[in-house]
Amino acid sequence: PMPNYAQVHPLGAEIALKPLTEPEAPNLASETRGARYKEMLKLRRQQERAEEMKKHEFKARNMPNFQAIPQPQAKSPTQLTVMEPFHLESEKKHKLAMQRLMVKQRQLEQEARELREVKARPLPASTYDGAAFTVQACDKSLVAPDEFELATDVRARERRLFDEEQRQRMEQEEYDRKLYEEMKQKEEDQAVQALRRAPIEEGGMSFLAKPKPDLSRGHVVKASSAPLTVPESPALQTKARAR
Numbered sequence: 001p002m003p004n005y006a007q008v009h010p011l012g013a014e015i016a017l018k019p020l021t022e023p024e025a026p027n028l029a030s031e032t033r034g035a036r037y038k039e040m041l042k043l044r045r046q047q048e049r050a051e052e053m054k055k056h057e058f059k060a061r062n063m064p065n066f067q068a069i070p071q072p073q074a075k076s077p078t079q080l081t082v083m084e085p086f087h088l089e090s091e092k093k094h095k096l097a098m099q100r101l102m103v104k105q106r107q108l109e110q111e112a113r114e115l116r117e118v119k120a121r122p123l124p125a126s127t128y129d130g131a132a133f134t135v136q137a138c139d140k141s142l143v144a145p146d147e148f149e150l151a152t153d154v155r156a157r158e159r160r161l162f163d164e165e166q167r168q169r170m171e172q173e174e175y176d177r178k179l180y181e182e183m184k185q186k187e188e189d190q191a192v193q194a195l196r197r198a199p200i201e202e203g204g205m206s207f208l209a210k211p212k213p214d215l216s217r218g219h220v221v222k223a224s225s226a227p228l229t230v231p232e233s234p235a236l237q238t239k240a241r242a243r
Contacts, residue, residue: 198204 196205199206
């Protein structure tokens with residue numbers, strides 16, 4: 001009979017056949033979290049359903065006893081409120097700041113007091129050791145100052161002269177201006193008087209009325225003394241062309 005090669009290993013019959021590998025499902029953390037979340041969601045829905053059912057239950061208060069007369073309850077004596085001072089942190093900080101300010105002010109006063117104290121250097125040994133210094137008389141003649149003129153004095157004198165010249169010039173200009181105005185005004189007055197005296201026919205301002213004419217005899221035509229006009233024949237170009 002033909003051998004069964006399906007049961008014989010290609011490397012030899014002595015090697016035993018191994019069973020097939022069976023895969024195992026992986027234990028994933030996400031699946032664990034998903035199962036835990038589903039369980040939690042299921043419990044939450046059950047609680048919500050129970051609370052909803054509890055809300056739909058009818059609950060009424062007991063009927064009060066109207067036969068019993070209500071008695072006012074005696075109030076227990078209460079003590080008066082005792083105010084306690086505030087313990088603010090800002091007050092502590094203010095007190096500390098004032099203390100530091102006082103300390104700093106005392107330090108400044110002490111420093112100012114020390115600065116006001118006179119601290120003189122010790123006297124040199126020459127003041128109390130050895131012979132005293134004697135002043136020797138000088139045999140030189142006294143210095144006689146020479147007369148001199150400062151540049152400021154020269155400028156001041158020149159300025160005074162310049163100011164005086166300017167003042168005289170301005171006074172002369174003012175006098176000439178007034179004199180010119182007076183002469184001009186006098187000429188204008190004379191011209192106005194002349195215009196007032198001149199008749200209107202000559203361009204003046206004096207108006208003299210003419211005597212009223214005698215109209216009782218009517219208008220008299222006077223014969224002209226000019227000679228009579230002698231007409232002359234005009235020299236027309238038509239006559240020249242006709243020739």
